[in-house]
Amino acid sequence: MFGLFQSRQQHDTTNDAKGPSIIPSGKSCLVIDDSPYILSLFKTITSSLRVDARFAEDEAVGLKMVPEFAPALIFLDIRLKEGDCIDVMKELARMRYRGVIQLMSGRYKDFLQQVADTGTRMGLNMRTPLQKPFRPAQIRNIIREERLVAEMLANNAFAFKQAWEENWIEVWYQPQIDMLTRTVYGAEALVRARHPVYGPSAPAAFLHDAGFDERVALTKFVIGDACAFWERMREEGFNLAISINAASDFLENASIRMAIDKHAPRHVDFPGLSFEVEAEDLFKDIARTNRLILQLGIYRSRLVASDLALRDGDMLRLIEGPLRQIKLSHSLVARVEREALPWKFARSLKDYAERTECRICAEGVEVQGQVDTLVADGITCGQGVFYSPSLEKDVFLNSLKGRIKSPESHEAPRGHEQVLAMVGRARKLSDERRQRK
Numbered sequence: 001m002f003g004l005f006q007s008r009q010q011h012d013t014t015n016d017a018k019g020p021s022i023i024p025s026g027k028s029c030l031v032i033d034d035s036p037y038i039l040s041l042f043k044t045i046t047s048s049l050r051v052d053a054r055f056a057e058d059e060a061v062g063l064k065m066v067p068e069f070a071p072a073l074i075f076l077d078i079r080l081k082e083g084d085c086i087d088v089m090k091e092l093a094r095m096r097y098r099g100v101i102q103l104m105s106g107r108y109k110d111f112l113q114q115v116a117d118t119g120t121r122m123g124l125n126m127r128t129p130l131q132k133p134f135r136p137a138q139i140r141n142i143i144r145e146e147r148l149v150a151e152m153l154a155n156n157a158f159a160f161k162q163a164w165e166e167n168w169i170e171v172w173y174q175p176q177i178d179m180l181t182r183t184v185y186g187a188e189a190l191v192r193a194r195h196p197v198y199g200p201s202a203p204a205a206f207l208h209d210a211g212f213d214e215r216v217a218l219t220k221f222v223i224g225d226a227c228a229f230w231e232r233m234r235e236e237g238f239n240l241a242i243s244i245n246a247a248s249d250f251l252e253n254a255s256i257r258m259a260i261d262k263h264a265p266r267h268v269d270f271p272g273l274s275f276e277v278e279a280e281d282l283f284k285d286i287a288r289t290n291r292l293i294l295q296l297g298i299y300r301s302r303l304v305a306s307d308l309a310l311r312d313g314d315m316l317r318l319i320e321g322p323l324r325q326i327k328l329s330h331s332l333v334a335r336v337e338r339e340a341l342p343w344k345f346a347r348s349l350k351d352y353a354e355r356t357e358c359r360i361c362a363e364g365v366e367v368q369g370q371v372d373t374l375v376a377d378g379i380t381c382g383q384g385v386f387y388s389p390s391l392e393k394d395v396f397l398n399s400l401k402g403r404i405k406s407p408e409s410h411e412a413p414r415g416h417e418q419v420l421a422m423v424g425r426a427r428k429l430s431d432e433r434r435q436r437k
Contacts, residue, residue, distance in 0.1 A: 022066060022096060022097045025069075027149070028073075029072065030055075030056070031074075032056050043055060047399055049140065049143060050149070050395070063092075067095065073100045074097075102130060102142060103116055104131075105131065138368070140368075144366060153202040154205060155202055156201065159206070168193040168206075173189055174390040175400075179365075180375065186274075187242050188245075188383065189225065216256065226242045226244055236397060236401065243325070244274070247278075274302055274324045279308045279309065304323060305326045309332065324358065327363045328363060333364045360379050361381040361383055362374050363384065364383075
């Protein structure tokens, strides 16, 4: 078998193909695998990450896509319907493909590496092979490492008044994930504007000149959209708590609470809205915060402390009512890949969560290393492009439906095994840290 690889390799290295190289044209990937199950899994993952992806059960079909589609990353199974990955790699080398190739197989590691080394000698860019069965998180991590995930939102400035009057404002949603079971438990409503020239635009592009009254009107618009979207999700069998960004002085405005009362579904399953207020704003006036917790409770809504920093840990004990969620700041999450959260800070979070049944969520999760460290520190909820960027409503709902039909639905006993594996990795990480100290 190994002699066969060597003879093929010797033939390929003499390949003097001429013509232009195939340079990846964008943040895209191609999956070539003869298993419908694997393709379904990849479709769910790439859809949730908003990655431009194509899929092929047949290697000949996949190879035809390469010159036109020019993917940045190709996931390639080692055994295919009418041949194997060596034949595909030979053709990619002939095409002078300059993207990255990720081999996949259930074969043992050393064998896979030999096949990958053969591709390298052909002049191809080969990643370390991926052994099956793999976890969806591994695929997300590969996609993230290859820089395929991006919100792709425009930042060209234009007036809020124009966006409002022209009905360019939209509400997108980003899922919040239980990192142990990989289930979606909530969603954050995020404002976007669809400019006719610039396309989908970030809030910074159009909120720069919005005054207080305009921002209050925008918040009421998001409340109405979120409540309507909850009813739509419920019709499909989902019941997710939706959170909305707001400042505390907005929430003191009576018209905001009237909007909640007007739009909130009267259904018994409705969990109420959550309003995300920056921790610095919440702790600036504790008396006002405690009053808001009580007032929002009248309308079945609760507060979320977002962008929590290390300095805010001790302030949690001053809050009298329960928060629905605490979200760690992006900067804290970015550093956990290098070091654990301070013990005292992590302990204060856990104490508050246990006392009030509040979720602790890490915002801005980007790579698997952050997930492992956070779980080791007892933070088991996350949100970020590692799981999914913000999504338009239809895409978000289709992604939820896709998770039910994929391994990400974690049906027992598979889900139980995944949870145990993640907990095991977290414990191992904690033990290694103690040994280093």
